[in-house]
Amino acid sequence: MPELPEVETTVRDLRKKVLGRIVEDIWCDFKKMIKKPASFEQFKKELKSKKIRKIWRRGKNILLGLSDGRTLLIHQKLTGHLLLGEWELKKGEWEAKIPGPLFADPTNKFLHLIFFLDNGQMLTLSDLRKFAKVELWDKKELGEELKSLGPEPLEKSFTFKKFKEALKGQKRKIKQVLMDQEVMAGIGNIYSDEILFEAKVNPFKETKRLNNKEAKKVYTAMGKILKKAIAVKGESISDFRRISGEKGEFDPLRKVYRREGEKCPRCGTKIVRKKIAGRSVHFCPQCQKV
DNA sequence: TGCAGTGTTGCTTC
DNA sequence: CGAAGCAACACTGC
Numbered sequence: 001m002p003e004l005p006e007v008e009t010t011v012r013d014l015r016k017k018v019l020g021r022i023v024e025d026i027w028c029d030f031k032k033m034i035k036k037p038a039s040f041e042q043f044k045k046e047l048k049s050k051k052i053r054k055i056w057r058r059g060k061n062i063l064l065g066l067s068d069g070r071t072l073l074i075h076q077k078l079t080g081h082l083l084l085g086e087w088e089l090k091k092g093e094w095e096a097k098i099p100g101p102l103f104a105d106p107t108n109k110f111l112h113l114i115f116f117l118d119n120g121q122m123l124t125l126s127d128l129r130k131f132a133k134v135e136l137w138d139k140k141e142l143g144e145e146l147k148s149l150g151p152e153p154l155e156k157s158f159t160f161k162k163f164k165e166a167l168k169g170q171k172r173k174i175k176q177v178l179m180d181q182e183v184m185a186g187i188g189n190i191y192s193d194e195i196l197f198e199a200k201v202n203p204f205k206e207t208k209r210l211n212n213k214e215a216k217k218v219y220t221a222m223g224k225i226l227k228k229a230i231a232v233k234g235e236s237i238s239d240f241r242r243i244s245g246e247k248g249e250f251d252p253l254r255k256v257y258r259r260e261g262e263k264c265p266r267c268g269t270k271i272v273r274k275k276i277a278g279r280s281v282h283f284c285p286q287c288q289k290v
Numbered sequence: 291t292g293c294a295g296t297g298t299t300g301c302t303t304c
Numbered sequence: 305c306g307a308a309g310c311a312a313c314a315c316t317g318c
């Protein structure tokens with residue numbers, strides 16, 4: 001599940017490897033993932049010969065700025081992840097050259113989209129469940145598209161004061177609010193559980209019932225957990241991999257997510273799993289009392 | 291064996 | 305309007 005730390009990891013890896021590269025050709029076997037422009041042929045035509053000039057992140061979106069001023073937006077959703085391989089020209093046709101160790105990992109074999117680049121590299125999207133979306137936006141439309149996203153949790157400008165304002169008037173439980181991309185952008189199920197454990201706040205806590213001290217703890221834990229996760233290149237409990245195919249190293253640092261029945265590392269109480277609005281939530285019933 | 295569980299987003303429903 | 309439910313999809317585990 002690529003959330004903010006995984007998307008940030010991908011973006012930093014991409015900057016090192018594909019900045020300045022030119023898209024020579026594109027292959028796709030699941031054209032429904034290309035949402036804009038509507039036709040794949042048009043998408044291919046518009047991307048061909050364009051240079052990748054800028055790479056950044058907004059929430060969970062990967063953004064590639066192109067030499068014609070347009071931007072390629074990739075949202076990996078649940079199981080999508082980008083991988084960097086190589087191609088070679090055989091009998092006048094592109095052929096993907098797949099590094100053995102990378103594609104020996106079963107999560108890396110669901111290739112549905114390939115960008116053939118000008119230096120013999122290929123940037124591919126592996127996505128088991130095929131929920132990922134890819135869009136090509138004009139500059140002025142992109143701003144409109146991203147407008148609904150809330151602030152970036154790690155931006156310096158997202159102060160505790162701004163955080164409290166974002167929580168103001170919320171009628172849902174704190175876990176739901178942290179995961180709402182319009183409130184703040186980039187947090188999903190894994191990191192909301194980990195942040196609330198770190199803050200010792202119960203995920204079922206009604207947001208309006210958080211006192212200043214608790215809100216501060218959630219805010220501080222949010223910064224701490226997200227930065228830590230970025231430093232170790234994200235989690236790989238499920239499908240996420242770095243573009244090299246390597247796993248992120250957050251998994252052993254995970255305190256509660258998917259640890260139902262295991263002992264809380266703080267107090268030894270068994271971690272429980274419950275549901276909030278149809279999604280699983282993991283927490284320590286002792287450390288995180290309502 | 292079959293079916294619930296997995297979790298992001300956007301659309302539909304209430 | 306806001307919140308809940310469900311579909312998009314495919315594989316795993318019970």
